[in-house]
Amino acid sequence: MSFQPIIPGSGLAGWSFLQSTLARQIEAFEDSAPVQRATDYFVENIGAVSSASDLVQDRRLLEVALGAFGLGEDINNKYFIEKVLSEGTIAEDALANKLTDSRYKEMAQAFAFDTLSPTGQTSFAQEIIEKYERRSFEVAVGEQNETFRLGLNLERELPEIASSRDANDTKWLRILGNPALRAVFETAFGLPSQFGQVDLDQQLGVFKENAERRFGTDEISDFGSPDRLEELTQLYFLQDQIKASSGLDAGSIALTLLQSAGQTQL
Structure with missing residues (x-):
């Protein structure tokens, strides 16, 4: 992506600047042309997807789907991703339940191709887009400072785990x-x-x-x-x-x- 977050320094000083400008920078990122094209396409086409095979055959949809769960590097691992998604998470021996990386299970649960998939719902598209935009912004930050990317990820994910009933x-x-x-x-x-x-x-x-x-x-x-x-x-x-x-x-x-x-x- 062409968008470059403004990060004038490293350490706590650079982190403080990023925090103080975070809302404005995220808004600018979401309004950028590449992100708009990706999210508009997803909204217009995800409703026609009814299986894992449908999803992996459309690279533009798959980019957003994987990006929403921080799995963008798997874009070329189509067979693996299709297997993860098609098996879902209901079966105890499903592939997603065996993987150490919990992001695959989260993605499989979200798309739920092993049961009644919500891909045709407008709310589903919006939920995936929100995840995609936030994680993609973090990736853009990470291209300049990986430590800051992990810090942003921590702020987003840890409170969710902390508030769960697990x-x-x-x-x-x-x-x-x-x-x-x-x-x-x-x-x-x-x-x-x-x-x-x-x-x-x-x-x-x-x-x-x-x-x-x-x-x-x-x-x-x-x-x-x-x-x-x-x-x-x-x-x-x-x-x-x-x-x-x-x-x-x-x-x-x-x-x-x-x-x-x-x-x-x-």
């Missing part, structure tokens, strides 16, 4: 299954990206332990409050700057990984 461990698992949210927490807690190779139960324990130590709570519902969300965001930016300036070597990363994993066995 059990606390389920909420944590949703975070662990979301690459962008997971990256924020890993950075905020000073964990290496290789930490994802550790047993899932150990990962859960370490994440909860770090949350308790740094914020005085491991309840994800508490992170739905603006103040706690801001605390997490600031810690993320601080740790990201420290990480960028220190440049941990492979030995340090391995040591951190072993220490973090070992803590859960105490």
Whole structure:
């Protein structure tokens, strides 16, 4: 896309500017010609789609559908996406239910091709477009500053998880299954990206332990409050700057990984 967000700096200063101008920048992004063309086409044509096959055969529709769930890089993986969508989520052994990345399940649930799909409803098109516009703006921000993209994603997605009726461990698992949210927490807690190779139960324990130590709570519902969300965001930016300036070597990363994993066995 040709739209370029205005980001005059990095770190907390740049983040503060982005936050203060966010509403105006998002509006300008949504009014840009490429976005208007994409969303208008989606509104005009999604109603005729009744199957996963219909969707993947129309690249312009598929771009919006995937973009709405942050899966734009899968645009050429048509067979995989068709399988995810056609199997849906009702069957326990459906592909979307087996994938670690929760975004595929969210997309399959939204399109519901395994049951009565809502694609013919006007409200459905609008819901997908709203997701597409917001996520696409975040992608545009990420092209200039990936840290800011993850910060915007955190502000959008974490309150939704926090307010859900899921059990606390389920909420944590949703975070662990979301690459962008997971990256924020890993950075905020000073964990290496290789930490994802550790047993899932150990990962859960370490994440909860770090949350308790740094914020005085491991309840994800508490992170739905603006103040706690801001605390997490600031810690993320601080740790990201420290990480960028220190440049941990492979030995340090391995040591951190072993220490973090070992803590859960105490």
